Amino acid sequence: MALFHIARYPGPEAAGAEAGAEAEADGRARALLERLQRRARERQLQQQRRQQEPEEAARTESAPGKRRRRPRRSRGGGTPGSPHAPGSKRRKADGEEAGAESSEEEPGESGVDAEAEAPPEAPGGRTPDEATGPPAHPLLLGGFGRSRAPKVHPFLPKWLAEPSRVRRNVTEDTVPVEDIPEVHPELQKKLRAQSVSCYFPVQAAVIPALLESAAGGFLVGRGGYQPRDLCVSAPTGSGKTLAFVIPVVQALLRRAVCQVRALVVLPTKELAQQVSRVFNVYTDATPLRVALVTGQKSLAREQETLVQKTADGFRCLADIVVATPGRLVDHIDQTPGFSLQQLRFLVIDEADRMMDSMHQAWLPRVVAAAFPREAARDPCALLQRRQPQAVTAASSCYPQMPLQKLLFSATLTQNPEKLQQLGLHQPRLFSTRPARGGPADADSDSDSGGKYTFPSGLSHHYVPCSLQAKPLVVLHLILHLSFSRVLCFTNSRENAHRLFLLVQAFGGVAVAEFSSRCGPGWRRTVLKQFEQGKIQLLISTDATARGIDVQGVQLVVNYDAPQYLRTYVHRVGRTARAGNTGQAFTLLLKVQERKFLRMLAEAGAPELQRHDTPPELLQPLVPRYEAALSQLEKAVKEEQRQKAA
Ligand SMILES: Nc1ncnc2c1ncn2[C@@H]1O[C@H](COP(=O)(O)OP(=O)(O)OP(=O)(O)O)[C@@H](O)[C@H]1O
Numbered sequence: 001m002a003l004f005h006i007a008r009y010p011g012p013e014a015a016g017a018e019a020g021a022e023a024e025a026d027g028r029a030r031a032l033l034e035r036l037q038r039r040a041r042e043r044q045l046q047q048q049r050r051q052q053e054p055e056e057a058a059r060t061e062s063a064p065g066k067r068r069r070r071p072r073r074s075r076g077g078g079t080p081g082s083p084h085a086p087g088s089k090r091r092k093a094d095g096e097e098a099g100a101e102s103s104e105e106e107p108g109e110s111g112v113d114a115e116a117e118a119p120p121e122a123p124g125g126r127t128p129d130e131a132t133g134p135p136a137h138p139l140l141l142g143g144f145g146r147s148r149a150p151k152v153h154p155f156l157p158k159w160l161a162e163p164s165r166v167r168r169n170v171t172e173d174t175v176p177v178e179d180i181p182e183v184h185p186e187l188q189k190k191l192r193a194q195s196v197s198c199y200f201p202v203q204a205a206v207i208p209a210l211l212e213s214a215a216g217g218f219l220v221g222r223g224g225y226q227p228r229d230l231c232v233s234a235p236t237g238s239g240k241t242l243a244f245v246i247p248v249v250q251a252l253l254r255r256a257v258c259q260v261r262a263l264v265v266l267p268t269k270e271l272a273q274q275v276s277r278v279f280n281v282y283t284d285a286t287p288l289r290v291a292l293v294t295g296q297k298s299l300a301r302e303q304e305t306l307v308q309k310t311a312d313g314f315r316c317l318a319d320i321v322v323a324t325p326g327r328l329v330d331h332i333d334q335t336p337g338f339s340l341q342q343l344r345f346l347v348i349d350e351a352d353r354m355m356d357s358m359h360q361a362w363l364p365r366v367v368a369a370a371f372p373r374e375a376a377r378d379p380c381a382l383l384q385r386r387q388p389q390a391v392t393a394a395s396s397c398y399p400q401m402p403l404q405k406l407l408f409s410a411t412l413t414q415n416p417e418k419l420q421q422l423g424l425h426q427p428r429l430f431s432t433r434p435a436r437g438g439p440a441d442a443d444s445d446s447d448s449g450g451k452y453t454f455p456s457g458l459s460h461h462y463v464p465c466s467l468q469a470k471p472l473v474v475l476h477l478i479l480h481l482s483f484s485r486v487l488c489f490t491n492s493r494e495n496a497h498r499l500f501l502l503v504q505a506f507g508g509v510a511v512a513e514f515s516s517r518c519g520p521g522w523r524r525t526v527l528k529q530f531e532q533g534k535i536q537l538l539i540s541t542d543a544t545a546r547g548i549d550v551q552g553v554q555l556v557v558n559y560d561a562p563q564y565l566r567t568y569v570h571r572v573g574r575t576a577r578a579g580n581t582g583q584a585f586t587l588l589l590k591v592q593e594r595k596f597l598r599m600l601a602e603a604g605a606p607e608l609q610r611h612d613t614p615p616e617l618l619q620p621l622v623p624r625y626e627a628a629l630s631q632l633e634k635a636v637k638e639e640q641r642q643k644a645a
Contacts, residue, residue: 160414163233163429164209167201169456170238171579174198182211184250190282191246200239200578203246205430206232210247213404214344217254229405229424231351233412233431235453236573237549237580240408241278244347249282251344252319258289259342260306262320263366267353269294269324269520270527271547275349276322283320291318295327296520299334302327307337325354325362332369340369341385343403348422350546351407352566355418363422370403387423410573411452411566450604452569458576461611462586462597470587471502472618472625474557477585478509478537480617483555485530486537489571491560493517493541499559500539501635505628514540545570549577558586561596565603585611 167173176198177188191197199207213227234240248262255261264279266272276292283290291305308315314337321328331338346366348354371387385401405424412431413419419427432453454460465473478486490496493515500513512526512535523543530538531550538544539559545567553575562568568586575582586608588596600608 156414157416159427159429160416160419163431163433164205165434166205166232166234166430166432168235168238168432168453170200171456173201173204175201175204180204180208182208183246184253186286187246187250187282190284191242194281196242200242202232202234202238202240202430202432203243206230206243207247209428209430210244210406211250214247214251226400226402226425227404228426228428229407229422231407231412231419231424231427231429233409233429233433233452235432235455236410236570237455237577238410238432239578240349240410241275241549244345244349244406244408245275245278245282248320248345248347249279249286249288252288253286255288255319257316258287258319259316260318260321260338260340261342262345262347263328263340263343264320264322264347264349265325265328265354265362265366266322266349267324267357267546268543269296270523270544271350272322272324273524274547274549279320279322288319289317290320290322293321293323293327293331295324295330299330302331303335303338306331306335309337313337325357325360329360329362329365332365340366341372342401343370344401345404345406346370347406347408349408351409352411352413353409353546355413355421358421367403367423411569450602451565452603454569454605455573455576455579455582457579457581458572458584459581460572460584460586460600460605460608462588462593462608463611463613464590464593465587465613467589469613469618470559471499472621473587473613474499474537474559475503475506475509475621475625476613476618477555477557479621481555484536485533485550485553486555486557487530487544487550487553487574488537488539488557488559489545489562490539490541491563495560496539496541498632498636502628502632503537503539505631505635506624507628510534510536512538514538514544516541516543542567542571544574548574550574553577554582556582556584558584561586561588561592565599568600568605569603 177183177191177196180199183191209230232240232243244264252261264272264275266275272292272294273296276290279290291302293302293306295302306316306318306321308317316337316339323331332340343366367387371385385403405422407422407424412429433450463473474488477483488499490499496513496515497517500511503509503511512530514523514526518526526535526538527544527548527550529535531552533552547570556572556575558568558571562571572582572584575584586596597608
């Protein structure tokens with residue numbers, strides 16, 4: 001901000017002050033001019049001195065086999081600690097991405113530079129500035145080395161800076177189902193049948209807010225106004241799915257004609273399937289229909305679940321569509337009769353991840369499909385449908401059919417620029433993080449002040465180990481600490497596959513792998529078997545890191561340390577769900593330890609407990625492990641041979 005000075009006319013009363021300021025500015029300008037002239041003189045003197053030495057320099061140059069070495073010029077960045085110094089860390093352009101979330105740096109101290117740029121001392125140990133005694137502090141353009149750059153504090157819009165606070169503890173801060181009478185009695189009955197006797201805090205906050213916004217019916221916003229969009233940021237396993245399923249189902253219960261009125265977009269097929277299952281539970285025995293479009297079936301078969309050709313056009317077959325973005329766009333483009341023009345709720349689950357896929361331009365496609373073009377609009381229609389705009393006499397003549405966006409994530413970005421891509425209308429944020437500068441919650445512990453909140457029943461550990469010992473450590477954790485359902489994450493599908501082959505060759509552990517190497521059908525089977533307890537160790541890429549809800553996962557192992565903070569939050573969030581306890585172990589190489597621990601400390605994670613595995617604990621496993629290693633070698637060679645054939 002200080003870079004720009006905006007000259008405004010301050011009014012007559014400031015005229016006197018202005019005259020004084022002008023005189024002062026005059027003095028400063030004169031001092032600056034004097035200094036520049038003095039420097040020019042000094043430079044001239046130096047040049048003359050250099051010119052007096054040429055013979056000596058020429059002699060040195062002309063000596064055979066000798067080359068004159070030029071003194072290395074220290075550029076601003078050539079010194080250690082300066083931004084360009086080799087080995088110094090570069091600032092990441094996007095604070096949210098590429099792990100920079102945690103490793104954003106403070107503006108660097110430029111002490112060395114400051115020294116290099118300091119003016120030469122005047123006789124008597126005084127700087128020339130002091131010697132001439134400038135009347136005021138002259139403003140030097142480009143004098144960055146002189147003072148530390150002031151820290152820039154991000155400015156958040158009010159709705160982001162002051163969210164509606166949601167409590168984090170899902171075991172204590174629950175609300176009995178009957179205490180929210182706005183929820184339809186039939187839905188309350190269903191909830192109890194699903195063993196939900198109390199709402200989790202995020203549900204207790206979001207469900208009434210959403211029901212209120214649809215209180216006037218889903219066709220028009222309350223009081224004829226466009227309802228506010230909602231953003232919800234709450235820890236993994238805190239029940240965000242039901243927080244949108246219940247109000248959406250209830251709002252649509254009164255619909256007369258089947259039209260696509262709710263669209264839920266999720267990043268992966270497995271997640272979409274999981275959410276559509278929850279919708280099926282709560283729409284069961286209602287006229288509402290749910291369609292799943294993820295590409296698991298052929299386009300034609302999915303089209304059959306969306307629309308039906310009739311004598312006079314098309315009939316819609318789904319009220320609620322749960323989709324992955326790519327397949328959704330396929331249907332917008334290629335399914336005749338598939339219309340989003342009656343869309344009332346657009347739910348974006350795992351919203352931060354979905355924002356990363358904005359380059360696919362799925363959201364503008366959805367919005368374009370949801371709002372008719374100006375030319376196609378019927379000006380006499382009772383209900384109009386326009387994108388949110390300023391309220392004017394003309395715009396409020398006809399009731400507007402709203403489209404409300406609902407965003408959910410455990411790691412919702414606070415970056416207003418990113419959120420702006422979503423075109424939110426008067427958004428409201430529900431968050432487990434306290435308002436900036438606001439009082440901490442009574443239930444908050446050490447992790448409340450961080451970037452994200454973690455489930456309260458989760459304990460975090462790290463295991464320092466060498467690269468070679470990693471598989472042994474995983475085997476030790478499973479066999480000696482007796483965990484019956486373990487989810488182990490690697491950073492690549494190759495790592496997942498090799499670890500799977502190794503553990504399989506080791507024997508004694510029911511193990512499976514989950515990555516894009518396996519087809520969707522096989523992945524579904526594996527997840528089901530894992531849920532049923534038939535698989536003790538599931539080795540997975542980040543394909544299962546988000547949203548996947550498997551009951552009874554006791555331990556998450558980060559075989560490869562996650563590179564990004566958000567990845568860590570979601571991976572470890574596969575355990576300690578719905579108020580249960582769970583443990584997360586991250587295997588760390590020596591070189592990773594410092595950076596990783598700092599990343600988590602900055603994220604506000606509770607302190608990681610160090611868990612050492614001394615060699616004598618691993619030793620008994622070594623003979624079997626070595627035999628498994630040689631089997632792995634054979635298996636990998638065989639695979640490579642088959643691939644080449
Ligand atoms: N009120 C409740 N009472 C008991 N169990 C609940 C309640 N609400 C949700 N659950 C259960 O909690 C588990 C986690 O819920 P859900 O998957 O919605 O979490 P989430 O917040 O979406 O997590 P993630 O951020 O990982 O996607 C589910 O198994 C769900 O059935």
